[in-house]
Amino acid sequence: MIDKLIPTNQWLSVILVSGITGTAVMTLCIYVLNHVTKKVMNVTKILGTMITCETTDDGKLSDSKLSVIAGIAAHYAIGIMFAYGYHLLWSAGVGAPGIWNGLLLGFVSGIFAVIFWFTFFAIHPFPPHIELKSYLPTLFITHFVFASATVACYIFFSDKLLT
Template sequence: MDIYAILQILIATFAATSAMTLFSYAVSASFRELYKEPVLLTFLLKQLKIDVSDKGKATLAWILHYFIGFIFVYTYHILWVNHILSLSLLNAFLLGSICGIIGIAGWMILFKLADYKPHIDFKGYYIQLFFAHIIFGIVAALFYYLTLTIILIAKSNVTI
């Protein structure tokens, strides 16, 4: 994997995870519920009694959130470059839906393992989480395609 592919994956990760997070924050505000993944991750980390300050746990939660986004986008990259799936909006929707199901299952497991029961509407949280991941998949594909186009143009116009 060259530096361009790494940069492409990082840009798509940042854009997709940020878009998903903004969606979750907007839904959280609209419904006056706690649907903010980084905040919930911070609470989970507090339950695990890790010897880190509260600010450190909040920072770690944000890093984990973006790292999980990176893993999803890297998986998309593998599927796209190996022609297992084409880079299309339909497949982005499909990948986002699959990641939404994975995300819901992951949160269910995390809440169970940490014995943490936040005072939230779980059904509402999981529904918004599913749609947040669809947004993630679509934004990841759009930014991946956009950066791919820019990289191809840059490579064709730059000689070393």
């Protein structure tokens, strides 16, 4: 059982690269949507502002280096943890990496993200002024992108590892 919880160095590399790739692709989609819609949906900046409690007095996002670094680091760490969770599921025989599983994981991850963000905004002492009715659905949809990219990367590198 412990060998499934603690992956070998090769599997750890697959998990890290898959999580980072999925997070990068998702973040790129969010940046494009942010630019196209002109709505504030920069997940790393929102996350960093909320983690560091640096919402400006007028409810805007922080531009501090600490906030930006915290948001990026937290977002990528969460992406890697999701990839590790996917790996644990597959190692335990629950599903297998593939297109349909990626879509299912995107749905589940998206639901989890919406619940997390809704709760985070509700309990945060001074959250930034973000339009949640557009932000939360965007996060839900982009988690399909995250999971699909993560699964595709995982398949690509695990095939290399297993051959």
